[in-house]
Amino acid sequence: MRHRFTRRTVVAALPLLLAACQSSNRASLPTVNFVSYSTPVEQFDYASAYAPLEDGGFQLPAIAYNDFDPAFLRQTVSSPGNYEPGTIVVSPSTKFLYLIQPDGTAIRYGIGVGREGFAWSGEATVGFKREWPKWFPPDEMIARDSSLEKYRDGMDGGPQNPIGARGLYLWQGNKDTLYRIHGTNQPQSIGTNASSGCIRMWQQDIIDLYNRVDLGAKVVVLA
Template sequence: MIIGDGIADAAEMDAPARPGNFSRRAFLVGSAAGLGALALAGCATSGAMTLAEAEKVYGPLPNERFPVPAVNVSKINPKYLRRTVRYDTKEVAGTIIVDPRNYYVYRVEGDGTATRYGANVGRAGFLWSGDAYIGRKAEWPIWTPPKEMIQRQPEVAKYAGGMAPGLGNPLGARTLYLYQDGVYTLYTLYSTIMPETIGKGISSGCVGLLTQDMMDLYSKTPVNTKVVVLPA
């Protein structure tokens, strides 16, 4: 199932407000103001995973609330598998940088490197860019489509009261919610068990990582972490 915009979570965690960097409208329409100052030069890799390594990293997660199956790594381009890369940036360690043009999400490690994850991103018409921060986090969240999405896709109206957590829930096992000025932007970083979506534009602005990658990023990302979404 494809994520829509305006995802709501009935099991949300409290989020402290923090001043944002620019207007909500600018965030939604994809303003790139202020991003030109970023010194980004990412990205010679430190070496790709072997098949054996990938099968271990992306293996099953039987102890989760809803057991997560292993990723069929044959369905994903190897360049989108998790790896450490050289990444020059002025952003501090822990910052998340989304590169929708190349279908990557980076976590800055602070030593001239970053952890790079393959991602799916917003399809045409739903691309955006700018600065935000993680306002809240959730494990196995409930998904509620917004009114705007129900109008576009009437078939999701049956979930207007919320879709229960589980492998069929579009948000998956872990979700990071993007905020500005104390307000939820309607965009998320979420987890998916569908490797065939990585490296594609499929969602209504949200960004998906393989569940095993999202769990790795989620565990290292506290509330208030800065997120930079580069222009597509």
């Protein structure tokens, strides 16, 4: 089944859970300090990592990785700080997301982050995971772009859906923050400030991350 849930206890809250990256003027989460360097340790086989992919009945195109700054390609690097294994660390300023490994390294991915006025920072957990999630544009987004009105009741998952192949939903306690780590159908946006607050990744990278991350994993988004 294409729309598989991985946390049954939140089914009743689906309209809230599946809202697109909220862009309201709520207070940001607490600021977290960060060591902003990491040393490359190992590169992946990019021809395989970014090859065309069939997933959930959909065809995903290859990523033209040679057209991008190689710093944004998936690679293993030294850990960016003293974090527990399994922690996701997001550095909006450098456009990197790190998944901390048990051996003192991290898998680093390139990301796209929020435009000015839409960014946020702080700590959360992965409260919910979904494959090919439905997209519900928030009211503020519809107000900015009336063409999105037709999706007020949701846009089904698929290659045209801006949430992409996977979604990791960020929670604080029992409250959905409405911020996500998700795929994108705009690969050129990786390495830029382009989203409405959420953290976007290449489809192949979000699938890779999704498969490595557990529910309840800590997420640190840096100021």
